[in-house]
Amino acid sequence: MAVHIPGALVDAAYAGVGRPTLFRLGGGDPEVAHETTLDWLAWWGRTPARRALLELAFGSRGTPVEVAGIRFGGPVGLAAGMDKDARALMAWARLGFSHVEFGTVTGQPQPGNPKPRMFRLRPSHGVINRMGFNNAGSEAIAARLELAGVRRGNHAAGMPVGVSIGKTKVVALADAVEDYLSSLRRLVHLVDYLAINVSSPNTPGLRSLQGADELSGLVRALVDEAAVQAEESSQSTLGPVPVFVKIAPDLEWSAIDQALEVCAAAGAAGIIATNTTLGRDGLAPEDRPLAGQAGGLSGAPLTARALEVVSYVTAHTDLPVIGVGGIMTADDARAMLQAGASLVQIFTGFIYSGPGLVRDINRLTTDRLAVPRG
């Protein structure tokens, strides 16, 4: 039987030492804390012995769930953007995550926006970011997955792997489909699912791809190409790779209706709701000076809106929904699951609460009767 360090100790260590240390790094620059966390986790993930120690300290498991034909070991994944290039690929499952959405990666490598581009809103428990898809490109992440022995369906990273794909900034919107397709072709045999990111606020024009015609063309092109690739592949028994679509929380209900219709008709496997918001509601007075920073807001100020959108989406589509946005506590995750989400993902909650949040969400599904599903 696995021995674990008591959860209360993990939580106290993160709140008392881990988080204050991370929040002080680089003179309080959140991107330095982010990079350090990735370096640290990549190191811990590098050998079987280190991975076993990570698991000993933080490991937890939820109740398995099947979504879009993929078996997930528990309800909670890491949202896109935390580990864009899959640097800590082998560590995440040991923290209790049932999947990670790596990326967003683009067809070509790109540096992202000038720094600073990430801002911590501590009193509000939020983050504003305008990273702008800084990433090494879809070819580089494919090479990293391949080197680690990750192939579609083999769970070599200890979990299913998703990759979010987006548009390269210098590629014109009119050529977006080809840019997404180039990433799909590189990744289709390696990943368990792909997520189409059309909802980041930080690539000019990207969100216009959520419009019915644009979205229909894009999703159809990717779903069709996934089918072609599956036919030609030695993995053809697995069928085409599932393609999810991630939407923004700032869409009107009518635009969500259209997007859902288009996604279902085009053969998308599910919806991920939501990305960050351009709204600035719910900020603590001390954070008002930062409200003017351009970028997407995540964390506690997004909790209510993301839940509202997830509730709407689950009520208006038969597609499975991955709920993300402002999940800062296990109760927030419970609300998303009760609203009908099949899985949840976290990002900003992981920054503020640390690995204990993953364990607490897993526990929701292992404690009997904890989550009466909606």
Ligand SMILES: Cc1cc2nc3c(=O)[nH]c(=O)nc-3n(C[C@H](O)[C@H](O)[C@H](O)COP(=O)(O)O)c2cc1C
């Ligand atoms: C620094 C940062 C970078 C992000 N990068 C991406 C990204 O590349 N692709 C994407 O789909 N979402 C990205 N997101 C959005 C998250 O995946 C998530 O949808 C959003 O932050 C809401 O969840 P949260 O409140 O738990 O953070 C990013 C968020 C943050 C804070």
